[in-house]
Amino acid sequence: MDEKPSPEGTAPIDDLRDAHPNFDSMIFFDIDGTLIDHASASAAASLQLFDHFSREIPCSHNEFPRVWETALMKHFNRFCRGEISLFDQRRARIRDVFANPALAEEECDARYRVFIQHYETWTRPFDDAAPCLARLEGNRLGIISNGAREQQIGKLRRAGLLHHFSVMVFSEDVGLGKPAGKIFVEACRLSGDEPANCVHIGDDLTADVYASNTAGLTPIWLDRIVGPNTQLQVPAARIASLNDLNAVLDTKLCCA
Structure with missing residues (x-):
């Protein structure tokens, strides 16, 4: 070759x-x-998460990458400070962007998996x-x-x-x-x-x-x-x- x-x-x-x-x-x-x-992969994957659950997310398609990144930084920093576990910060992110603080852990985990599967293909x-x-x-x-x-x-x-x-x-x-x-x-x-x-x-x-x-x-x-x-x-x-x-x-x- x-x-x-x-x-x-x-x-x-x-x-x-x-x-x-x-x-x-x-x-x-x-x-x-x-x-x-990371930034490009996270933005692209967040839009695919939005497309999957668009009827349940209270913001526009264009706004969602910023909303997602804000929630990520807020709760990931809590994890870095030792305030919550790795899995709990993921669930907190999902509850924030879906504006649903009562969302069950199992459902949070399932929705986060949608994001991470797309994220891994974009990195x-x-x-x-x-x-x-x-x-x-x-x-x-x-x-x-x-x-x-x-x-x-x-x-x-x-x-x-x-x-x-x-x-x-x-x-x-x-x-x-x-x-x-x-x-x-x-x-x-x-x-x-x-x-x-x-x-x-x-x-x-x-x-x-x-x-x-x-x-x-x-x-x-x-x-x-x-x-x-x-x-x-x-x-x-x-x-x-x-x-x-x-x-x-x-x-x-x-x-x-």
Whole structure:
């Protein structure tokens, strides 16, 4: 089979594995918004949920992705703070968007399954994720992610990225999610490194940048949007794409 030429200025992924030296530090990645395009998948799946139950949802088709995301953030943050279980935050989301606080648990679970089945078919890695990880081949890479272990690992597996990571910690594992320091401490413990010898790359200022910095890791902010906060002072190097990560690692870390 003929190989397609690489885009101008880039190398095939197989050629990137020797393109970067090994670092002595443990390099952790966030998943959603960093490696995987959660926002697009969630919006698309929420519309399919709406289409399935449109007569029972008290808002318009166009409004529903925003309503869904608002409920997601509200109740998922409660889960990350340890206030409710993973399954209860899913049920709370469903009750909110259907405006039915009395909806039975079994019915909430059934409706959430409609969403998650569509969501899993829509999840895709960002275009810069696989090349970035290939360039870091031979380094120690890990995951620090909020969410359910099985679901998050499934995203990485379907994206073809799972094999890159030797240490993975999820909020479900420790009972608290980012920005709680406990999840970062546990990830460093499992890696055998002190926080000062670990890097964390993520897209969320609160959960990834400020939280990892407070926990003693070196944060790198992946700001894919590059919005009106371009002048914001943060305790982290700032990149617009994972294609820019190597240059930052060169300046932040000592090569082995």
